[in-house]
Amino acid sequence: MAMATSPFLHPIHILEFRRCPFLPLNSQFPPRLHFLPRRFPSSSTIRASSAVLMESDTSTRQDQAKETEIFACPVCYEPLIRKGPPGLNLSAIYRSGFKCRRCNKSYSSKDMFLDLTVTAGLRDYAEVQPVRTExxxxxxxxxxxxxxxxxxxxxxxxxGRDEEFKMAQEYFKPAEGGLLVDVSCGSGLFSRKFANSGVYSGVIALDFSENMLRQCYNFIKQDDTLLTSNLALVRADVSRLPFSSGSVDAVHAGAAVHCWPSPSNAIAEITRILRSGGVFVGSTFLRYTSSTPWIIRPLRERILQGYSYLTEEEIEDLCTSCGLTNYSRKIQQSFIMFSAQKP
Ligand SMILES: C[S@@+](CC[C@H](N)C(=O)[O-])C[C@H]1O[C@@H](n2cnc3c(N)ncnc32)[C@H](O)[C@@H]1O
Structure with a gap:
């Protein structure tokens, strides 16, 4: 059971938290966290946000820098409190428990991925998504x-993987050194390349599929450098991304838009988590292109019904309606790779 692994469940951990060295004996618990804006592009830190612990009821206000989690509660988007070893690598996250102070909900790792879906830890309710996700x-x-x-x-x-990776890296130039989330990473074919490139301070491979994440872990463990690098595996729904607003530098979504239950919700969420200047790069299959004969179009519409295969105009429309700018795209037959930036 997922909750059994959460260190938050045991009273001893509550006691340990109360003895946190950050806190004077008379301070409130839990402390109030306030975010400070971070300059873009990010430094080499893997933390997406820095926060200040504020002690409001003392006459001499003591502000102490404290790193907060990059992960946020998928229910209320409050940054999660972490108990366990620091770091974004697999073993540190596996050995950590996460808790939302506001919802009082705990999150922990299953196998080697951290489950940050709204349904994490539920016993009776099982959600069934559309076929393209299932x-x-x-x-x-x-x-x-x-x-x-x-x-x-x-x-x-x-x-192909190598060429698509190169194309994405070109688009991601303004986000170098920052935190990259590979949304709908599948078995992690690009997450591994992003992590190996050394260009990003941290990479989060995120997918809704538990089995894809298990595959991802199996591939990662064949490479010692990846096992210890700043690469985390997270289960989440693209329509409910477990990150604070404006906390991520780059979002990649390879061959994914056509699988999402709601591309508009997904792109709105991606826009929300990107910081100003952050870059979104996606690729997908187009429903048809300008060169597809008119006679074939209704047939493709029919066959692809029930999937989110969009046209290039629809993709641009979605990005711009969510407020993204600098839209650009490359097309080859049904393949499109597009990029847009948060102003
Ligand atoms: C075709 S695979 C793409 C994998 C990889 N990014 C690539 O470039 O090959 C689509 C992925 O989208 C994921 N997916 C589908 N619905 C999702 C959702 N609601 N939230 C997050 N990921 C989802 C699937 O689990 C699957 O791994």
């Missing part, structure tokens, strides 16, 4: 994904 939760599809499934996208114009 398909990738299957162990078989997750296993096959990097063993032929993804490679088959090349037939529709996808340039």
């Amino acid at each position: 398909l990738f939760r299957s162990p078989l599809v997750s296993f096959l994904y990097e063993r032929g499934w993804r490679q088959s996208f090349n037939r529709s114009g996808f340039p």
Whole structure:
């Protein structure tokens, strides 16, 4: 049971928290955290935000710098309080428990991923998402994904993993040195490359599928440098991203938009978590392009019904309606890679 691994459940940890060295004996608990804006682009720190612990009831106000978690509660977006070893690497996060002070909800790791879905830890309620999301939760599809499934996208114009990575890195230039979230990472084929590149202070591989995240972990553990790098695995819904507003430098979403239950909610969420100047890069299959013969279009509409296959105009419309600017895209057959920036 997920909650059994949470250190928050045991009273001893509450006692330990009360003895936190940051806190004078007469201070309120839990402390109030206030965010300070951070300059963009970020420094080498892996923390997305710095916070100041404020002691309001003392005459000489003592402000103490304290790092807060990059993760926020998916229910209320309050930054989570962490109990456990610091760091964004797999083992530190696995050994940590996370708690929302406002919702009083605890989050912990299952296998090697941290479950930050709204439904994390629920016993009776199980949510079923649309087919395009559920398909990738299957162990078989997750296993096959990097063993032929993804490679088959090349037939529709996808340039392939190495070339797509290069294209994305070009778009991400303004976000270098910052925190990158690889949303809908699947088995982590790009997350691993982003983490290995050394260009980002931290990489979070995020997906809704537990089995994709297990695959992701299996690939990561074959590479010692990745095991100890600033790479975390998180389960979350793209429509409810567990990060504070304006706390992320770069969001990547490879071959994903067509799988999302609501691209508009997803892009609104991505925009929310990006900081000013932050960059979103996505790729997907287009419903059709300007060169698709008119006679074929209704057929494609019919076949792709129930999926979120968009046209290039729809993608640009969604990005700009969420307030993103500097929209740019590259198209090859049905493949589109697009980029937009938070003003
Ligand atoms: C086609 S795979 C893309 C994987 C990888 N990014 C790539 O470039 O190959 C689509 C991914 O979207 C994920 N996905 C579907 N619905 C999602 C949701 N609501 N929230 C987060 N991820 C979701 C699936 O689990 C799947 O791993």
